[in-house]
Amino acid sequence: MNTVISASERTADVCQNRRERIDALLADASHHIEFNGHLSNHNKHAVVALAGLNASAGRIEEYYRQYVQETTYGYGLEPKRPSRVAVTHENCLSLLGQRTSFSSLCEFFDGEIARHGLRAVLVEWMPALMPGWVGAFTHATIHLGWGLDYGHPRMITEGLAYMVFSWVSCHPQRQRVSDQVSGNNAIESLIAVADMLEQDPVAFQAWAARVQNGQIAPKKAQCHPELKRSGLQYRIAMALAEGHPLMDAVPGWLVSEPLEDIWLQLHYCVAIIYLARPGDFVNLHLITSLHAMEEIAARLPQTQSRSVVRCFWQGMLGVLFSGGDIPASATFADLHVRWQGVTDNADAPDIHANWQTVIDAAIAEAEEHNPKLVYVAQKLWQRTGYQSVYRAAANCFTTTPELPPSFDELEADRGM
Known part of the structure; x- marks a missing residue:
């Protein structure tokens, strides 16, 4: 499938009710949260990004309709599924990572928010849900965080439900504050971690081979069968289940630095990670999920917010x-x-022209990860006094990856 929609195919607004038209898309509850097994329905993420880039309501509606019919993977979305379990306060956490009853989970969280208010629900449930933030390759967290960013109740409810549905723990119980990882900030600690892995590459490759093949303790290796079909999600789940001393070590700055400083350090760090392999599909998700996690943490008490940044690291x-x-x-x-x-002169014509070119290209894209990248990068560029690293990242578009052979070798999850 062609991943670019030409400018001639884009439409203009025909009336002034842009917000209402976008809200109607975000309120759509007619499709399942995933398709072809575990592939995440990104349609609403694209809506939020395109809205943030000031795309016309017509263009956003056009994108939404096209994505329903055929995603960049070549599959259309699937209809809403019935639920196997009636979700209650008592049984909700028993469904963590079980990939079942998404519609009932939405109904449950919708009721919880109506009774107690959004902030109270986040404060109650995030301690249990946030350790699973990498589930669905971070897309459940993105769904919630980006729903909070835009402020749409249906998307927020879906995000909470999806975090239960797809939960894969990063095992925060293994975290230990340690001086094993040096560095006064995120990028220095990242460099230190990479350097330590390079000191014994044979050991690291042996560790990676074990987790990629699921050759870890059977109790640790337990996961939903659909993850094995994914390849990527299975490797990540096994890596997190096995753990690694450098992964589980908590650098001192994560404990002592002000949270605002930590968020900015992490945003800079993931931008550097992305620029190390420009356009890398996997690493792009660190940018968009970190934005989501900061949006979630902003609604939580400071002690919980501190746990969020530790889980992200x-x-x-x-x-x-x-x-x-x-x-x-x-x-x-x-x-x-x-x-x-390094900062840009925001008033310079060439800087303005570059941003306009990138934004126009992002709005025209069918690969929704690119408008998401540009949306977050521009927000960070503005927030940080026009730091050039974010404009550089925004210029590095990704492409839709090929699906692995396991998609054809294993049967897709069609459960309720």
């Missing part, structure tokens, strides 16, 4: 380690030297 390393090929420490260090403290 642990899960981020799990994602990076799972592939067995983390970028070189020298690459990270060189990029840090290149981009640290």
Whole structure:
């Protein structure tokens, strides 16, 4: 499928009710949260990103309709499924990661929010749900966080439900505050982690081979069968289940630094990770999921917010380690030297023109990860006093990856 929609195919607004038209798309409850097994329905993520980039309501509606019919993977969305379990306060957590009863989970959280209010629901449920933030390859967390960003109740409810549905723990119980990982901030600690892995590459590759093949303790290796079909999600789940001393070590700055500083450090860190392999489909998700996690944490007490950043760091390393090929420490260090403290002149015509070109291209894209990337990167560029690293990241579009052979070798999950 062609991943770019030409400018001639884009439509303009025909009336002034842009917000109402976008809200109607986000309120749509007619499709399942996944398709062809475990592939996440990203349609509403794209709506939020396109709205944030000031795309016309007509263009956003056009994108939504096309995605329903055929995603960039070549499959259309699937209709809403009936639920096997009637979800209650008592049984909700028993469904963590069981990939069942999504519609009933939505009804449950909708009722909880109506009775107690959104903030109270987040405060109650995030301690249990946030450790599973990498589930569905971070898309459940993205769904909730981006729903909070836009402020749409249906998308928020779906995000909470999806976090239960797809939960895969990063095992925060293994976290230990440690000086094993040096560094005064996120990027310095990332460089230190990569350097330590390079000191014994044979050991790291042996660890990676074990987790990629599921050759870990049987109790740890238990997961929903659909994850094995994914390949990527299975590797990440096994990496997190097995753990690694460097993954589970909590650097001191995560404990002592102000939260606002930590969020900015992490945003810079994941931008550097992305620029180490420009356009990398996997690493792009660290950018968009971190945005989601900060949106969630902003609604939580500070103690819970601190747990969110610790979970992100642990899960981020799990994602990076799972592939067995983390970028070189020298690459990270060189990029840090290149981009640290570099800012754009926001009034310069060439900077303005570059952003306009990137935004126009993102709005025209059928691959929804690209408007999401540009939306987050521009927000960070503005927030940080026009740091150039975020504009550089925004210019590095990704492409839809090929599905692995396991998609054809194993039967897709069609359960309720």
